[in-house]
Amino acid sequence: MTRVAMVTLLVVFCAALIVEAKSLHKNKRNSESFRLKRGLPYGWEKKFDAKINGFIYINHVTGETRSSPPTHGSSGTGPAPVQVSAREQGSCKPGWRYAFNFCYYISAFADIQSHSGAQAACKQQGGELFWSQFVFESFFLKKTLQTVKTSTHFFWTNGEKHNGKWDWGTGHPAFTNPKWTSGQPDGSGTCLAVYTHTGFFDDQPCETQYNYVCKTKA
Template sequence: CKSGWRYAFNFCYYISAFADIQSHSGAQAACKTQGGELFWPQFVYESFFLKKTLNKVKISTHFFWTNGEKHGGKWDWGTGHPAFSNPRWSPGQPDGSGTCLAVYSHTGFLDDQPCETQYNYVCKTKA
């Protein structure tokens, strides 16, 4: 993996720096610039890895953008990725507050958020 990225499960993961907050589309563009894409969990254990990793990172934000979006009333992980299966939602979520998905760092659960909100983000690419 490139410098600043973390290796696990044959993928490389990048967690944006404290001051690097973006809207959902800004986070997508930032990941693409670095040769990756916003995080999407291919395996259940990736979600647990992400939770553990985010809890080690000393960033005060509680949410990090993922690749999840709502299209046509359904949530998905973006073009070319498997559809949602058993998503790990935060209690009371989704509540209709947004059409983009963030992961809550303390639990690893998903939360729908307005896409314009500025959060840190997690990128993913094949190792």
């Protein structure tokens, strides 16, 4: 092989490496952007600001603007707690909502936990982390959360992935006919959350802190 041919081949190889590196960086950047967009706490939006030629984060509840991503639960002054009416409470204890012969407890605006932390919190409340017996339960919660604001876009359920299969835990119905958010599960985690804007399921890293919903028999 001539020297010119060797140099040409080397140039082509280097160019291919550069293109591949740019592609990987772009994919990583897009993935991170999507993660931040999905994971922003309640009230926050990521927007491009032409004045600074970069992204800013705006809270539509408080009017706060910042240059760095907000953490879960950091939403300035959260909305005032919404009291559970006597009609909503039904036969449940104070702070819980009655529906479908069950009682549901929604964690306070700033009460966010990891998956294991949420399980422990529900146990302390006298219930279990939310598990779905009926498809429409998560949609009931979606509608309820339109009034009862939480600081995260997801809430934890009791669902976990064991040996490659999802389940609700011992003593609960089989995990069947799940309604997944588009593109999910994507393998990002082994704990199950509900995306509050749709009522659909999403796999999430268990250590992430989200609001949570507890459930117990009425």
